[in-house]
Amino acid sequence: MTARERRTRILQMLQLIPILSVLVILFGGALVMALLQSLGFAPWFGINTFPDFSYFGSLWGSQTFWVSLWLTLYYATVSTLLALVFGTMLALALIKAFPGKWLYKYLYKLPLMIPYTVGIALAVIMLSSGGVLSRIVAFAGLIDDPGQFPQILKTHYGWGIIAVYVWKQTPFITLAVYAVLLGIGRETEEAAAILGARRGAIFFRVTLPQILPGIVSSTLICFAFNVGAFEAPFILGGGFPDTLPVVAWRYFNDADYTLQLQGMATVVSIGIVAGVILFAYLWVYRRYERRMGRH
Amino acid sequence: MKPKVSILSLVAACAATSVWAADPDDAAFRDAFLSGNADWAAVEARAAEEGGVNIYYWGGNDLLNIWMDRVVAPAMAEKGVTLNPVRITGTKDAVDLVLAEKHSGKGIGQGSVDMIWINGENFATLKRQDALFGSFAQSLPNSVNLEWDESDPRAMLNVRDFGVPNDSAEVPWSGEQYVCAVNSARVADEDVPSTFAELKSYLEANPGKFTYVKPPHYLGNTFVQEAVYAHNPDGTGATPFQQSVDDIAPEELARLIAPGIEYLQSIEPNLLDAAGGSPRYPEDNKALDGLFLNGEIDFSCKFGLYAVAKGLEIGTYPEAAKQFVFPENTMIKNKNYLVIPGNAPNSAAALVLANWMASVDSQVSKLESVGMPSGIDGWKLSAEDAERIVNASPGLIGVTQAELDANAAPDTNATLVDVIEATWLEVIERDSTASIEEVVATAYANLGK
Numbered sequence: 234m235t236a237r238e239r240r241t242r243i244l245q246m247l248q249l250i251p252i253l254s255v256l257v258i259l260f261g262g263a264l265v266m267a268l269l270q271s272l273g274f275a276p277w278f279g280i281n282t283f284p285d286f287s288y289f290g291s292l293w294g295s296q297t298f299w300v301s302l303w304l305t306l307y308y309a310t311v312s313t314l315l316a317l318v319f320g321t322m323l324a325l326a327l328i329k330a331f332p333g334k335w336l337y338k339y340l341y342k343l344p345l346m347i348p349y350t351v352g353i354a355l356a357v358i359m360l361s362s363g364g365v366l367s368r369i370v371a372f373a374g375l376i377d378d379p380g381q382f383p384q385i386l387k388t389h390y391g392w393g394i395i396a397v398y399v400w401k402q403t404p405f406i407t408l409a410v411y412a413v414l415l416g417i418g419r420e421t422e423e424a425a426a427i428l429g430a431r432r433g434a435i436f437f438r439v440t441l442p443q444i445l446p447g448i449v450s451s452t453l454i455c456f457a458f459n460v461g462a463f464e465a466p467f468i469l470g471g472g473f474p475d476t477l478p479v480v481a482w483r484y485f486n487d488a489d490y491t492l493q494l495q496g497m498a499t500v501v502s503i504g505i506v507a508g509v510i511l512f513a514y515l516w517v518y519r520r521y522e523r524r525m526g527r528h
Numbered sequence: 529m530k531p532k533v534s535i536l537s538l539v540a541a542c543a544a545t546s547v548w549a550a551d552p553d554d555a556a557f558r559d560a561f562l563s564g565n566a567d568w569a570a571v572e573a574r575a576a577e578e579g580g581v582n583i584y585y586w587g588g589n590d591l592l593n594i595w596m597d598r599v600v601a602p603a604m605a606e607k608g609v610t611l612n613p614v615r616i617t618g619t620k621d622a623v624d625l626v627l628a629e630k631h632s633g634k635g636i637g638q639g640s641v642d643m644i645w646i647n648g649e650n651f652a653t654l655k656r657q658d659a660l661f662g663s664f665a666q667s668l669p670n671s672v673n674l675e676w677d678e679s680d681p682r683a684m685l686n687v688r689d690f691g692v693p694n695d696s697a698e699v700p701w702s703g704e705q706y707v708c709a710v711n712s713a714r715v716a717d718e719d720v721p722s723t724f725a726e727l728k729s730y731l732e733a734n735p736g737k738f739t740y741v742k743p744p745h746y747l748g749n750t751f752v753q754e755a756v757y758a759h760n761p762d763g764t765g766a767t768p769f770q771q772s773v774d775d776i777a778p779e780e781l782a783r784l785i786a787p788g789i790e791y792l793q794s795i796e797p798n799l800l801d802a803a804g805g806s807p808r809y810p811e812d813n814k815a816l817d818g819l820f821l822n823g824e825i826d827f828s829c830k831f832g833l834y835a836v837a838k839g840l841e842i843g844t845y846p847e848a849a850k851q852f853v854f855p856e857n858t859m860i861k862n863k864n865y866l867v868i869p870g871n872a873p874n875s876a877a878a879l880v881l882a883n884w885m886a887s888v889d890s891q892v893s894k895l896e897s898v899g900m901p902s903g904i905d906g907w908k909l910s911a912e913d914a915e916r917i918v919n920a921s922p923g924l925i926g927v928t929q930a931e932l933d934a935n936a937a938p939d940t941n942a943t944l945v946d947v948i949e950a951t952w953l954e955v956i957e958r959d960s961t962a963s964i965e966e967v968v969a970t971a972y973a974n975l976g977k
Contacts, residue, residue, distance in 0.1 A: 276631075277627060277628075277630070277631030277657075278627075278657070279657075297958055362822075362824060363818065363819070363821075363822030363823075363824060378823060384801065384804050387801070387808060388804070388805075389805075389806075467811075471806065472742070472806060472808060472809065473806070473957045473958065483744075486618060486620060486744075487744050487949075488620060488648070488649035488650055488653065488744065488945075488946070489649070489744075489946045489949075489950070489975075490653060491974060491975070
């Protein structure tokens, strides 16, 4: 290795160090501690039965864990899919010219700048059975008291949770897909149109394969967030059985300290489930890319 | 490979730390104060030297937050101490912080929490984890405002916290009673229940118009405890629940709590939103207040002697709200406290703050501004001071103090609270098919873990 090569290599290492140290020390350290605690290592509470798989055993052995897992995946998947459909539609619309487009381009990004908690508060204020909508309906005399308003929030259908996720993530997916669309230009679509392809065929055979990288990366991020998110299902969810992050929080928040280890086992389970799904998703995508001849 | 090694050594260090490390100066001060060898002037001088005090407390009450900033902070500033109020969403956060710091080796004088507003299981945890400053409360000059003579049954509220002897490691700050309020615009006077049986028949006629806070929140736990007391098959009310978990066999506890739990199961189909599939239990105080204000529920039960008076004043309660006696003979009464953790960095300043909080002036001001009941004992005060306390109270609405006193009951032992709460979660929330006896036995086994 020449001196020059060595200098470049050192510079490269220096560039990598900040993110690497954050990942290894903070993230890696927390991960190791979580794993240790979930396996019975918590001497500061006077508990040390390491290695002890009973926390995972009792968690996975209970039926409610699987119900919670199903709810978690259901909210995450439905919201991601809805946001994907709306986001892609919006991106395709934005690429074309229409009156007022300049304003619309700023308007659709608004939810990106508003925090989740504010979105949740908006949902509570508007949609709850004591909320603005119910009061308007009661005032109009359609129902006798606001409490009779049909329940939108706090049910296990999760309309409130899904609404907040979709509201927040549609612009995110739009942004990602729109950027890819701008990059690829419209020539291939136009060529297909000239050759007589119909609109559906153009989208599925020409546009979709090209925007797929944007779709995969943005849905990956949204899905991972939705699986691990806590506030929306906590505030807008239907109570027991809760999603897994809420279950974990309940264990942590209990004044009974022994439950904290059960909480750690729940957190680790969320990590395992999310990890497996995301890696499977990426693996399928990579195979597809390779079949398409891309690397 | 290096990072891995350092994490492992960190873990090893954590495992090794089970005794207090100590800042020698702070340790000397603590020993001197606890053994009675530090006069109060020296404590105040040291407090001014420390210059600040970090009090961690539940920040969900705006009136209390304002009082801390506008009244407590200036009072402490006069003593040369800057008050740093840390508002937390749950007391457990502060307890977690103290324990986390303790386990990472921060000992006497080296932590970051000087004082926590606390009671019940959280105090029991600190005590069990040996994370307390020590028996300071009776050495404060203002401790003369409190009854410490244990031959007087009224002293129990000062020396026992949820049945756990507190060894004066915390000073009483406020006294509370679990009182229910009714929205009298929606419920006729003759329909207001005074027993659990009457509540049940009210709910059968008016389904969905009541709910209680979800255990393990303490407001929910307390409702469950009252139901358990009232349905005690021996008719001995709260008495057997004063014992610690070590003194009562699981089968016996199961027998005592079964009727109460079964009662709660039986009203479940008529609770809020139960018609839509599953009943809704609010998560906390704020959510409960919201349901009551919106007219979604007709009764609201929580700790709040003056909650109605204060709620009407600031508009968080419906206009026709008033208090009522429910359930007869089992309205749980307790105190809440200020505790100094063992690794408090400004322990002298914390002592000065604790002493100020136990003064008549601060209690009167807290009553007037926040509506938090007095934590000091009226009969220990001069007639004039006792009257100031009475006059400062925002007032009861719909009940008299005599009625509340006549129906008072003590809290459940903190160790039993864990078991009863676990039983509620298993039987009522998770609809477990196991018998109550099996559930209690499992909860006992988990405690021993």
